[in-house]
Amino acid sequence: MMPMSPMLFALVTLCGGLGAVLRYGIDAFISARTGDVLPWGTITINVSGSFALGFATGMAANAHLNEAWLLAVGTGLLGGYTTFSTATVDTLRLLQAGRPFASLANALGTLLATVLAALAGFLLSSLL
Amino acid sequence: MTRTMSTRRSTLRPIELLLVFAGGSAGTGSRLALSLALPQTGSLPVTILLINLSGAFALGWLLAALSARGPETGPRKKLRLLLGTGFMGGFTTYSALATDTMLLFTHGAVATGLGYGLGTVLLGALAAWCGMLLGATRHTSKEGAK
Numbered sequence: 001m002m003p004m005s006p007m008l009f010a011l012v013t014l015c016g017g018l019g020a021v022l023r024y025g026i027d028a029f030i031s032a033r034t035g036d037v038l039p040w041g042t043i044t045i046n047v048s049g050s051f052a053l054g055f056a057t058g059m060a061a062n063a064h065l066n067e068a069w070l071l072a073v074g075t076g077l078l079g080g081y082t083t084f085s086t087a088t089v090d091t092l093r094l095l096q097a098g099r100p101f102a103s104l105a106n107a108l109g110t111l112l113a114t115v116l117a118a119l120a121g122f123l124l125s126s127l128l
Numbered sequence: 129m130t131r132t133m134s135t136r137r138s139t140l141r142p143i144e145l146l147l148v149f150a151g152g153s154a155g156t157g158s159r160l161a162l163s164l165a166l167p168q169t170g171s172l173p174v175t176i177l178l179i180n181l182s183g184a185f186a187l188g189w190l191l192a193a194l195s196a197r198g199p200e201t202g203p204r205k206k207l208r209l210l211l212g213t214g215f216m217g218g219f220t221t222y223s224a225l226a227t228d229t230m231l232l233f234t235h236g237a238v239a240t241g242l243g244y245g246l247g248t249v250l251l252g253a254l255a256a257w258c259g260m261l262l263g264a265t266r267h268t269s270k271e272g273a274k
Binding site: 004009012013014015016017018019020021023024025028046049050052053054057071074075076078079080081082083084085086087088089091092107108110111114115117118119122 | 140144145148149150151152153154155156157159160163164180183184186187188191209212213214216217218219220221222223224225226227229230231233234245246248249252253255256257260
């Protein structure tokens, strides 16, 4: 990783705060409109954020995006937007609610969908 | 927001957005600082793994400890938004987990990718479970401790 200026560190950090606010707003919006079969808000956030990071990673690999931008968008915005801790607690709450299949579907389904989304974003970037 | 202002119950209050922003910034800054202090050496993103596991443990602990103290009143909700939704949400990351797993696959390290992805999810669930147990059984004598 390149040496990081305090300005870039601050920028990445603030982008993370922005990502967290986006997550909060989008989760509230989706959760109010979907049932509680699965935590669709968190799932949507993690899948869309993984797609975007796959895309940004591909753009950086093709030298269309420099490392400072990848840090701000990837580590900052998308890192703050997506969340592993909430997804994991969601999985356990489904288990505690006596719904082991929904719990397993949330855990494995999110992993599978996010990895496929990251791959789709990565492949899409190579078309540009 | 293109919707009308009269959304039913999920109105986003400015103070709540500010708490999530502050926590999310601090969480992201902590993740970045750890990534800089412990740069990846091998093929496994060990630092992100440790961040996600410790964050899952801490969020499990926090949510259980908060709900063990009673219904979610103003201060408890503010703490959850600042430390849970904000800090732990910003500290942990799913996009890096997914992208690193995808990159391991595309580089032909299928077993490593499977191990990393499934291992993070499994160990994360165990970590959050431990946190929840610890948070729920914690003695709640420190009332109103700030």
